[in-house]
Amino acid sequence: MKNRYQYTATKGNYEDYSSGRVLYGAPGATNFPVRLSSEVFQLCANYLTNRGKLRPYKIYDPFCGVAYSLTVMGFLHGAEINSIAASDSDSRMLEFAQKNLSLLTTNGLRKRIEELREFIQEYNKASHKDALESAYRLQARVQASESIEIQSFQFNAVGDEDFPKSVSGVDMVITDLPYGKLTRREGSVIEEGFVKRFLDKVKSRLNPVSVTAIIYDKKQPISYQGYKAVRVCTFGKRKLAVLEPEG
Numbered sequence: 001m002k003n004r005y006q007y008t009a010t011k012g013n014y015e016d017y018s019s020g021r022v023l024y025g026a027p028g029a030t031n032f033p034v035r036l037s038s039e040v041f042q043l044c045a046n047y048l049t050n051r052g053k054l055r056p057y058k059i060y061d062p063f064c065g066v067a068y069s070l071t072v073m074g075f076l077h078g079a080e081i082n083s084i085a086a087s088d089s090d091s092r093m094l095e096f097a098q099k100n101l102s103l104l105t106t107n108g109l110r111k112r113i114e115e116l117r118e119f120i121q122e123y124n125k126a127s128h129k130d131a132l133e134s135a136y137r138l139q140a141r142v143q144a145s146e147s148i149e150i151q152s153f154q155f156n157a158v159g160d161e162d163f164p165k166s167v168s169g170v171d172m173v174i175t176d177l178p179y180g181k182l183t184r185r186e187g188s189v190i191e192e193g194f195v196k197r198f199l200d201k202v203k204s205r206l207n208p209v210s211v212t213a214i215i216y217d218k219k220q221p222i223s224y225q226g227y228k229a230v231r232v233c234t235f236g237k238r239k240l241a242v243l244e245p246e247g
Contacts, residue, residue: 005035005039006039006042006043007038007039007042007043007046008035008036008038008039008042011035012035014034014035015134016134016137016138017034017072017075018134019031019068021127021130021131021134022103022109022112022116022131022134022135022138023068023071023072023100023103024066024096024099024100025066025068025096026065026066026092026093026096029065029066029068029093029096030065030176031068032068032069032072032176032215034072034076036215036235036238037069037072037073037076038072038073038076038077039235040174040213040215040240041073041076041077041080041172041174042077043213043231043242044057044172044174044211044213044242045057045077045080045172047211047230047231047242048171048172048209048210048211051209052209053171053207053209053210055080056079056080056081056082057080057081057082057171057172058081058082058083058085058169058170058171058172058207059073059081059083059084059085059170059171059172059173059174060084060085060086060087060167060170060172060173060174060202060205061084061085061086061087061173061174061175062087062088062155062157062173062175062198062202063087063088063157063175063176063177063178064086064087064088064093064094064097064152064175065088065090065093065096065097065176066093066096066097066100067086067096067097067098067100067101067152068100069174069176070084070086070097070100070101070174071100071101071103071104073174074101074104074145074148075103075104075138075141075145076141078104078141078144078145078146078147078148079144081145081148082148082149082171083148083149083150083151084101084104084148084149084150084151085150085151085152085166085167085170086101086150086151086152086153087152087153087154087155087157087167088154088155089154089155089156089157089159090154091154094152094153094154097152098152101150101152103138104142104145104146104148104150105142105145105146105150106142106146109135109138109139109142112135113132113135113136113139116128116131116132116135117132120132151166157198157201157202158194158197158198158201162201163201163202163204163205167205168205169205169207170202170205170206170207170210171207171209171210171211172210172211172212172213173202173206173210173211173212173213173214174213175213175214175215176215176216176238177195177214177215177216177220193223195214195216195222195223195224196223196224196225199212199224199225199226199227199243200226203226203227203245206245208245210244210245211230211242211243211244212227212242212243212244212245213240213241213242213243214240214241214243215238215239215240216238216239216241217237217238217239218234218237218238218239220239222239222241224241224243226245226246226247227243227244227245227246228243228244228245228246229241229242229243230242230243230244
């Protein structure tokens with residue numbers, strides 16, 4: 001079914017979180033909408049709360065790309081997050097992911113501010129000045145995100161290797177599945193059925209009370225056997241399935 005935003009009913013101004021402003025972007029990376037990132041997190045958080053699983057939560061994104069969405073969630077909902085784990089099979093994307101997640105710390109954001117100041121001195125561009133103002137505003141949110149435990153690592157979530165032991169007791173898996181032109185990772189195409197293989201594989205790392213939110217192209221066929229779909233809805237070209245593990 002189509003969905004109207006429930007938790008972020010007002011669009012709001014998210015320019016401080018724009019890719020390439022304070023947060024880092026990368027060529028070929030998709031930038032998940034900020035508003036939708038917040039909506040998905042709040043949807044999952046409220047579902048877990050209603051099931052008796054209280055905040056803060058442990059989040060994992062196995063196809064994190066540049067961790068744009070995770071970083072946004074950290075800024076917007078830092079007080080509700082215990083830990084963030086981010087992995088991707090693409091080492092180049094992971095470098096940007098690590099830089100973005102570092103912005104959730106005082107030191108990381110301070111380094112970014114110094115970088116933007118240097119850009120202003122060298123180029124004197126209005127865009128860099130605007131970015132610096134955004135960075136100053138984000139500083140007000142770092143106190144909440146500072147306590148989040150963060151780990152990032154290179155990993156093929158649909159390969160034969162098991163998840164690292166550090167990924168366990170996960171409350172939320174939130175991920176934008178690779179599809180279309182992004183299904184090609186490190187020279188190999190993710191074949192049909194990879195979603196089921198991933199869901200089977202990650203299930204052992206989930207808390208008994210947990211949710212897995214997968215976002216994907218609405219034209220992409222998805223199988224989630226072994227999970228109960230607690231919510232399936234459409235946001236524009238994207239489809240969201242919020243799943244609860246069975247058994």
